[in-house]
Amino acid sequence: MKIGDNKLFILSVCLNVVFLLLGTAFVIKKGGVSWVMSKVAPTAAEVQKPPYYFDKTSQFDILPQKEGAIVFVGDSLTDGVEWSELFANSNIINRGINKVTTQGILEMVSSIADDSPSKIFLMVGTNDLDQSVENETTKNNYKNIIEEIQKKSPATKIYIQSMLPINNELNGSKVSSETIVELNTYLKNLSSDYDNCEFIDLYPHFQVNGQMNTDYTNDGTHLNGQGYLLWKEQIQDFVNG
Structure with a gap:
């Protein structure tokens, strides 16, 4: 050469x-x-859904149907604990997926509602903020999630749980506490627009000066055991009622 x-x-x-x-x-x-x-570049929706999303949803598809269950739906915060063991309740099932966005939940919630759950506990949105998804898109996805559940299973009680704070010093995220509070305010107002839908404000119990209390996290985003015990304490009346 x-x-x-x-x-x-x-x-x-x-x-x-x-x-x-x-x-x-x-x-x-x-x-x-x-x-x-x-090759054609992936769409925005595809970028937001890592392989783990498809692994988990394919698992959900093969699991036995369980009508009347209490279903926890959300991202890594939901995915990160064994809810049925935490509440000592075998009727609880976990449909959390690490890194999922509101778009990902919207695309899978129909199959959850098909099983006519008695209650759905929803928390999602942190990954939308991390991925700089437009606020209007996140808000519209939340509305569509609620409406899809109510269309498929009108008797299901929906609990919209507020987003939790993060700790910017620990996780290096640039997402501000003000942005999280703004979205939580929207979710509170949105919940009041629908029958059989209730807002649970977890945020104040986890924050210190707008940051995730370090007693409950090691990385600034995810919860340790004490964090999940606090979460349980705040929602156990809704789960058991």
């Missing part, structure tokens, strides 16, 4: 590394550029 050809080859390799990330690859030759492969 001549020196000039070698330089072109190295340049081709370097540029392919960059452009493969964008979904396009090419080869540089003397006298021009040859395009050899391209």
